[in-house]
Amino acid sequence: MRKIYLVLPEKCTGCRTCELSCAYSHQIDQQPGTPRIRAYNTKPPLEKGIPVVCFQCDRPACQEVCPTKALQRNLDTGAISIDYDRCINCHACYAACPFGNIHIDPINTRVAKCDLCGGSPKCALFCPTGALSYK
Amino acid sequence: MTKFTTPAQLTDHVAKAKAARDPNKVRVSVCAGTGCKASGADALIAAFQAEIEARGLDVEVLSTGCHGFCERGPLVVLHPSGVLYQKVKPRDVADILEKTVQKGELLPRLQYRDESRQIFEKEHDVPFYKHQERIVFAMNGHIDPRSIDDYFSMGGYEALGKVVGQMKPDQVVEEVIASGLRGRGGAGFPAGWKWRFTRQAEGDRKYLICNADEGDPGAFMDRSVLEGNPHLVLEGMIIGAYACGASEGFIYVRNEYPMAVRHIELAIAKATELGLLGQHILGTDFSFNVHVNRGGGAFVCGEETALIASIEGRRGSPRVRPPFPAQKGLWGKPTNINNVETWANVPTIINRGSAWFAGTGTGDVSKSPLGGSKGTKIFSLVGKVNNTGLVEVPMGITLRKIVFDIGGGIKDSKKGRTFKAVQTGGPSGGCIPDAYLDNPVDFDELAKLGSMMGSGGMIVMDDRTCMVEVARYFVDFLKEESCGKCTPCREGLRAMSGILNRMVRGQGRHEDLDLLEDLGRTMKTASLCQLGQTAANPVLSTLRYFRHEYVEHVDHARCPAGQCIDLIEYRINEQCTGCTICAKKCPTGAITGQNKERHVLDQGKCVRCGVCFDVCNFNGVSILSGPEIAGKAKE
Amino acid sequence: MDILINGKKVKTRKGEHVLEVARREGFEIPSLCHHAALPPDGACRLCLVEVEGPEGKNKVTTACTLEVAQGLSVRLDTPEVAANRKVVLEMLLARVSDSPTLLKLADKYGLLEMRLVPQGEKCVLCGLCARVCTELVGAKALTMEGRGTETYFQPPFGEPAKDCVGCGSCAFVCPVTCIEYKKTDRTIEIWGRTFERLACTECGEPLDLTPEHRDLIRRRTDLLTPAEMQLCGGCERRTTMKTMQRVVEGQQTLETARR
């Protein structure tokens, strides 16, 4: 059975370990990349964090607008991942994602999104509170 | 005439029309091909018509397609006697009718004479025609291309009646395969095989194309066939459509051929009217329509995939094959594309049978059409021969026969000009030297010699032709005509052009010879389409047979043929009789001298046009080159 | 279907071409005009390989256009391949002498001596820009113009590209990065045009998106309402975050949040 990436925002403390682990596991030219997940600190009354990461939507807008079919669902992990050989960096997916979950990495100016680390998401691995899990 | 509704009706009609043609009727056949039109054929025809009417004669004037000997136009042949008159003017008409037609006297002033001033009376005795064998051109000269009745009367559309009435499509395909007919447009691929591929390919629609782009400079055989006998091509295509299962056909004619377009459009209209084209041809389930497309005239648009792109309205660039057009052609559908001359052979093959056709030419095609070359090929014979024009010769004829018998030998041979090479195959063909003059002309033999059949260009070169300059000329042409898409063709031609242009100015280096060969090999192996794959032929073949000329250019800045103007000097020698003709003809006034005294040439004023050399009757002008020119030798 | 590459048996699927198969298997073949998202074009002629034919009749051809077939056996580094590839490289390097991409290839494939006259061009005429723009982006802003050595990929007639949407894909795929593409805070400049960058309606930050490109993207899907594609990534995420917060706080159900 395919695993499920589960976000429990109520457990998140906003420590941003996920961001760090993401940045280091997606290095570009031996530099940490821009994290594909963001843990926002909310304002009171609820003093805590909310992680925002790709939902791997059932009907992804990014995939629909990609002119090269570079965005495909990885059937093992369930992630919509970018085939960089096909990608022409037109930024259509970046423009189309309604949730802001595709960004352009300033290091190489290429579009990037969560790929569930090919099946072992580092954010979930390092999340100290259990807000992120993959099982 | 009404629509034919059964094949039998057509066959009947043709038989009657053939029987009704009176072979003894007096006909004046005036060539109205583009060449003769340019020299005044229209006025001549009008003059004949008026004069015949005025005299009340029972004589038919035929305005026919090209007879091939355009250089001597306008041409007139009197039938049934076969008397040939050349360079006929309207003022000769009365004489011809009165003296020759009515009294049987000949008019020597209009008769053809060869270089030795021998007169030839009949068309078929003239050496230019005598050694030809006419299958495709058989009716040119006997019919008015605008008249379908003339075509019927020569047995036209008999083959179509036979095919639709008595043969299954597969039988037609097998018949063409058995005949050994190979494509006349360049590569010589077996036509029947291509038909079979198209027939067997999957597709709800199939198309036919007739390639009449004819981009080779100086070639006009396809034009002459279309202009002179459009129904022959059309009949071939209809038979091909029946065999391939095609429902639509396109004739891609270059824009510069307005008469060909007019004649083929007329033929299409007439054939449609009579039920030979359109829906339910001859009352059967077979339907076929033909359209005419006008091409922009780029050389590369003759390449089949570029041509297809052009018909589809895209840029005429070749694409990678496979898939071949027979699998994926026009709009992705199976498409069979053949050259004009290929199509024009089909009706005769059906009429006379594949065994007859396979019995002609060279080799044995019983196992595969690639085993030999069958039938005839039309060449456009030009260059330094006495007789130039279109010649249809049997496959297997020797180059010598074409050049020396049909072509009447080298021009100005009295002044010492001799044969050096013959270039076949159009701009990307190769040059063949005299050692191979007795080799038979066919697809495989020419390829072995480093040249090709191409679509039939044949340029004869004499000893005054510099082979480096020849290579430079063709490379520069191809450099402009390459589609520019792939690296070896585009950049290879650019590099070759740079090198050769240096060489003819005497700035070549010895290493350039290896470099040319290196470039040529890669162009041949690595180019995308045949343009690039063959574009090095002019260079490689001249390097192969005339390497010494290259060596002279690069090592001694010497042009042995005396053609490269930067490397030569004209000098007036002691043979000069002081006839003054060169001084009169020199465009820059560089030559001075008294009557009967040796003339002097001022090198400062000389532009090296060579007029003095050409006009001198006493060998009084010599051409110096390289070290022979004092102070100009390359150190 | 199995084929042999340098004698090694590799698995392929029908319709694949040798270049992609070989690269997947870790073999190296140089190329300029190949792109995984486009059908092969065979323009640069760098990806030469040798196909083994019957009776030693081998044929050098381009790997990008060579479809896999039963019994196909190719070799990547025969003397024939190496010699011809070197000359093709030499031709390319004569055309564009200062391209690091080409210089690296020349180094790698042993091109030591340049015998041809440098042409001082910038573009290698691989055609990727026009093919990407036409076949993928769909803007059709670039065409191949001219013929022979005077061939150019450019907007029609070399004028400012009237159909360009400023997406920059052409500049991105260009193997010798010769397309001038300039991004300022407010504008994107390419092919003689200057495009306004859209600005985030929330924070004003410039987006990597022009209005023309946005309109083109919208035509590809019915998912995007006009309200979308107005915010920068950060503001979009914060909106997402707020929605999630409301769900967590029980102010909104997951169903309404999903729309």
Ligand SMILES: Cc1cc2nc3c(=O)[nH]c(=O)nc-3n(C[C@H](O)[C@H](O)[C@H](O)COP(=O)(O)O)c2cc1C
């Ligand atoms: C550069 C180039 C130019 C060509 N030009 C012509 C042409 O003008 N006419 C023609 O019939 N075939 C031309 N061909 C050959 C065609 O590609 C094609 O082989 C031919 O039309 C097929 O007909 P066939 O089998 O009857 O010869 C050309 C090929 C190349 C590579």
Ligand code: SF4
């Ligand atoms: S060989 Fe020449 S004409 Fe043919 S595709 Fe290449 S560049 Fe174009």
Ligand code: SF4
């Ligand atoms: S930037 Fe313009 S020319 Fe380049 S791919 Fe995008 S739309 Fe086409």
Ligand code: FES
């Ligand atoms: S990648 Fe194969 S020809 Fe360019």
